[in-house]
Amino acid sequence: MSESHAEPTTETAHLAPGLVDAAFGSKAFAALWKRYRREGTVTLGHVCREAFGFATAVTLKATQPCRTWVLCREARTQEQTHADLQAWGMPAMFYPRAPQGDGPNGLSDPDTQAERISVITRFSGSPSEDEPAARVLVLCTDSLDEQVPSPKDLDSFKKSLELGMKIEVEALLQELEASGYERMPTVAERGQFARRGGIVDVFSWQGEEPLRIEFFDDEIESLRTFDIHTQASVQRLLRAQLLMQQVDASSATTALSTLFSKDDAVIFIEPVEDDVQAVPQEVKRRITITAGAPRDDDDDSATEDYSAAIFENPLGIFHAGDFVVQEARRIQFTKQVEEWHREKWRVVMFFHNEGERERFEELVGPQWLAAQRMELTLGLLHRGFTVPAASLAVLTGAEIFGRHQHTRRVRGSKLDEAQVLRQARDQMRDMKEGDLVVHLDYGIGKFAGIEVREGVKREEVMVIRYADQAKVFVPLSQSHLVSRYVGVGGKAPTLNKLGDARWGKTRANAERSVEEFAARMLSLAAQRQTLQGFAHPPDTKWQVEFEQSFLYRETPDQLRSIAEIKRDMELEKPMDRLLCGDVGFGKTEVAIRAAFKAVMGGKQVAVLVPTTVLAQQHWQTFRERMSDYPVTVEMLSRLTPKKREKEILAGVKEGTVDIVIGTHRVISKDVRFKDLGMAIIDEEQRFGVKHKEKFKELFKLVDVLTLSATPIPRTLYLGLMGMRDMSTLDTAPPNRIPVQTSVSGYDERVIRDAINAEIQRGGQVFFLHNRVMDMEKMKAKLEALCTEARVIIGHGQMDSELLEDVMQTFINGDADVLLCTTIIESGVDIPNANTIIIDRADRFGLADLYQLRGRVGRGGERAHAYLMLPRDLMTGGDARKRVNAIKQYTALGSGFKIAMRDLEIRGAGNLLGTEQSGHIVAVGFDLYCQMLKATTARLQGRRAPPPMEVTLHVDFLCMSEAEWLEATDPEAAPRKRVTAATAHRPADRQKLVTAKEWRIPAFIPQTYMEDARSRITAYRMLGEVLTRKELDSLEASWRDQYGRPPEAVEHLLICAAMKLTAAAKGITAIDIKEGKLMLTRKGGYVLVGGKFPRLTAPDAPLLLRESLHLLRSF
Structure with missing residues (x-):
């Protein structure tokens, strides 16, 4: 697991520490530090929550050079404080909490365990000028009671390596094996090593990334980290450390609180009495930051001290949406800034990106800006605040634009697109002994392993068994002629006989069928090429501003995908492009930019979604995102009141509605667009065949953008084989962390612990129970298990208005557990929901389980998925295999692999249309696809043989x-x-x-x-x-x-x-x-x-x- 933090711009890096210094050196704060140096304790009272991070940064100036513990009550406060410290130029380490629900029924979390060990090692080590972050640790108070390995033990487990060091390769390998490392052909997870000639790969128990050691004889010639997915080297190192013993419960022998030293300092953020008592008495340096009032010696009669208070900004909080409200807010904003200027305050405004800053300058005008002497800078702050003692006002773009970004710790990895596509194809071709395989020349057989063959010449071969116990020996150099068999349904095909003509005829029939199918597909594609569409104009200035106002840093894939989509839109032929990205990887933002471009070109846009709830969420997202521009966004669904629906239909017909978002209601006969230019179809796999046929009919001459996280296999393979334009999003956004997944038999203790743990950390829970008839009974059971939990029910058979109320209640945080059916599967975005429990997970397809699991972990915190099976199904079967596949693919960006596994387990089915199914059974899906690819190339005039x-x-x-x-x-x-x-x-x-x-x-x-x-x-x-x-x-x-x-x-x-x-x-x-x-x-x-x-x-x-x-x- 790699972790990084958003880097401030050079401008921010200079400005932010200066603001911290200004507050630290102000008269009121100076008095506090004087008292702290004298007595060892002090309280910063009346600090608004938005400024906890800033107050902590200021306080750290006072505790230097002591090693400092920053103790928070809640995980959310810990996350925000840590992120704010980075923004204020105060590096610190983050101590992740122990995974909740971990135990015999759950999955251990190696990423979290590795990070915790790394943090303990660095924090308990000697001070280093190279790593100031190692002197400050941000953690939750309840982590102090957790059992951890002692620093002394960890130190004894370490093995140091450095460039130029002499070490016998065999001795290192023996030491790794003796330490519990598993020797593998390729390193895939922690605790594994691999040796290939002069290269040794090893993934240390505490490592964030695996290590590649290259030897020249017995000298270390190169040390570098590598990507676990692509196996490609990432960064060269001068030195590295390996942990030569796995750290588990048996090696966790001491409480984290025993690491306190009497020379340490502690910063409490909003503590209760138990938090204070958790810190050993010998630790005397203590500073408390609280939103409440500081008191002297607990004397209730003492006068409250506001001298060092930090207040919320006086502009309050508002959300984007209503243009009139925004204008009023902006007038209030300018008056307040002018007042601060008259009082000689320093006013600094942080923007998330350059586009937001330019938009602000345009709104207020350069003359006003110069007169007020405001300082504008870039930085990732959530909200603003004021520090009267320092005559300082800190503002953010949220104060004027109404869009609030929740900064989170940044974790993510990049998979090269070509690597991902190849992995997707290779997933099917991976062969194990006993697998059915297809040889290009001999047909369907069974892979019997690899052996050295003695004959005319001695060589290593793949052994394939055919009917009548016949064998074919395939030299490894010809392994490209063999692929794993994937067919239709669960029935195994008959093995071919060597020497008969059946395979030749089968292959010839399949090739003839492929020829017809490819010709028909290419004819349809060519027909679309000849249609006269609309060429959208190049990007306008508003388009550039709109894209720059995005509150998050785009992934490279997002930038590439939107460029590909725009290129298609600017051509006269109608676009037909598939955008395939994992759940939560930013497809919606790409779609929003495409829609905005269409509107800027004078066209209307239809956005089709499979569910009413998703329509509501998309409507809010599109509307908020475009609130600064004269773009009208409306929603059509069964929840739309009749009177309002009539007005929207009239607007669509007259052209006053630019974007209409809805379910299949949008393609009803009474919906007539004045000038439709683009259709965006989200979650394509959820629509039925009839709706898809209607899409083809209605959207023949307009640009079509299809969004999908786990595309139906037909769509996926057409994309992979170049028969359809496809853009991919394979990079996790900065705030996505893989979901920790557990598979177990139905266990009420696990359910109780999982729900209580999530509620305690301020989150929410999805409990998926797909049987409406006994939902009330399940609700009563959950309320009995978790007496503090507020449980509500939501399912598709409810009255539409009631369902909307239920979903809105949950989205607003007024309920802790949503007991629901699969209505949450498509696109529901509730960042505060971090746990999902799926009852009877065996009744879902793999793609469905993958989508459901993707509903949690969207807010940047570690999320948990519990897949419950009846105990009699825990031993095996197709359902168990399907659920285990989800557990296997914990990495982000594994949607392609999921589609492949789903294809394998459920069979190819009617993948390429009913008439093709028989040929897929006969030759196997992989060979069928190879035939289709070759035929397509030939029909397109690319005659050179591969x-x-x-x-x-x-x-x-x-x-x-x-x-x-x-x-x-x-x-x-x-x-x-x-x-x-x-x-x-x-x-x-x-x-x-x-x-x-x-x-x-x-x-x-x-x-x-x-x-x-x-x-x-x-x-x-x-x-x-x-x-x-x-x-x-x-x-x-x-x-x-x-x-x-x-x-x-x-x-x-x-x-x-x-x-x-x-x-x-x-x-x-x-x-x-x-x-x-x-x-x-x-x-x-x-x-x-x-x-x-x-x-x-x-x-x-x-x-x-x-x-x-x-x-x-x-």
Whole structure:
């Protein structure tokens, strides 16, 4: 797990600490610090909640250089205080709370555990000028009672590594195994290591990222972190530490509170008496920050001291929406700032981005701004406040724009798009012993593992069993000809017989069917290309401002996707693009920007959603986001009152309504647009076939943007194969943390503990019970289990107005538990809901479970999902397999993998239409898709055969390790060497040499990739390379993961480059024999001057390179 924090701009970095210094040095605060130095304790009273972070930053100036504990009552206060300290230039560490509900029925959380160990190690270590954050720890008071490993034990577990250090590789591996690390082919999680030649990968128990150690002999040549998903190196290091023992409950031997030292300082934020008592008495330096009144010695008669108070800003809080209200608020704002200016106050205003600042300057005008001497800067503050003692007013863009950003700790990882797409495809092709597979030439068989085959030549092969116990042995270098079988339904297909004609006929029928299907699909796509749509104009100034006013930092994927969508919109042909992104990865913002662009072009936009609740939320989001601009956004659904509906329909017809959001009500006959330019379809997989057909009919001439988190497999594969334009969002936004997922039998203790834990941290719970008939009974049971919980019921059979009231009650925080059906599955966005309990999880499909789990964890805090199964289903079966898949894919951005697993478990079904199902059963889905891809390329005029169809025979190459070992046997008889260097000599002068001297290796040796499955994957990837750029990228990834390629791999890569070059030139066969380069094109040989080109290089490696050079010259 990697963690980072939003970086302030240079401007903020200079300004923020200065404001802290100004408050710290003011007269009132100086008196407090004088008292603190004298007595060791002091209270900052009358501090508004918005300023807790600022007050803590000021207070830390007083506690320096002591090690300081910042104790908060609630997780929400802890999160906000930590984020604010970063904004004010005061680095601090964050101590995550123990995962709630962890135990025999829950999942351990390695990310949280690793972060906690890392924090304890750094906080209890020696002071470091390089890491000032290690002197300040922000935590919740209840964490003090948690059992943790002692710093002394942790120190004894550590092993330090640094660049240039001498260490025996084998000794390190033995030490890792003795310490409990598991040896794996590839490191995938903490507590694992892998060795590949001179490279050792290890994911330490406490590591935020795995470590790659590259050796030169026994010297550490390189230390670098790497991405667990892509396996690519990320950052080079000078030194690193490994934890040589797993830290679990048995090694947690001391309470966190025992780490206090008498020299420490403690800052309490809104404490109660128990919080104060939790800190050992010998810790004398104590500062309290509270919204209440400070008192002297608990004397109730003492006069309240407001001298160092920090108040809310006098402008109050408002929310975007009503333009008139905003105007009134802005008038009030300017008057207040002018008053502060007259009183010689310093007024500083923070904006989240440059666009927001420019918008503000435009609103108030440059002259007014200069006259008031306001300071404008960029920074991530939630709300403003005033400090009268320092004559300081701190404001944020929320005070004038009404949009409030909740700053959270930033965690996330980036998956390269090509890697994600390849992982999605590879997920299906991963083979285990016993899996059904399809060989291109022999048909459907069963994978029986990998073995070394002794025969004409000794080599490593994949073993595939066919009918009548027949076997086929496939060399690893030909593994690209084999794919895992995925068919339709649960019925296993019949294994093919070797030698009969059935597979050939089956394949021919499938290819014929694919041809017809591809021709029809391409015809539809071509037809759409010829339609005359509307070319939207380039971005306006308002578009630029609108995008810059986004309160969050866009992910690279969001920026790329909106650019792709805009490019399509600016063409005259109608757009048809799929935007595929994980749940909560920012699809809505991309859609909003596209809709805004359409409106700026004078067009109307229809936004279709599957549920009324989602329509309501989208309406509020679109309306708030566009509130600063003259854009009319309306909603049509069953909740819309008849009178209001009539007005909206009239507005749509007259063109006064710009954007209409709703359910399928939007495509009713009575909805007539004046000038519809774009349709946005959210959660496409939730609409029925009839609605989808109607979409095609109504939106034929307009731009269509389809949004989906787990696309129906047909849509996904058409996108992957290039038959439909697709944009992807694969990067987690900064405030998303993977959901901790637990699978267990139905257990009321787990339910009780999970609900109580969530309520205690100020959050809310979804309890999904998909049976309306006994919901009241379940409600009574939950209320008996959790007496403090406020439980409400919501389901689709309720009266529409009542359902809306229920959802609004929950959204407003007036209920703790929403006992509901799957109405929450599509797009419900309630950031405060951080726990979901799914009763009878076995009754849901994998895609459904994935969507449901995505409803929690949207507010930046660690979320929990509890999947409950009947105890008799816990042992296995399809439902258990489906639920376990959700547990497996805890990483963000795994929607593609989920779609793949769902496809595998439920079968391909009518994936490509009913008439294609039989052919998918016959040849398997993966091979069917390969056929479709190849046919599509051919029909589109891309005639060059893919590289795997180019045959290569070279008389001086050994293409397998076994062949090479045999050829280099020292007892092999000398043989005549006839190559380019000797072929022109008389026979009696030709040199007699051993095989080793005239043959060279071209394969992936076991010493380079030890694991056979890794070699299968490598050969398959090599067989699928289509461009030189892809080949270079593959070589770079091998170099990074396995070290410098040996001679055999370098020769294999040259062979791949030769096949690529030949394919591009229409050459179908390369044969190098006795110094002649024989190339086949269109059934005939390629000759130069009527002869085969001759090779002249003096040795085999140079001959290979010369062959590639000659190929490129044709």
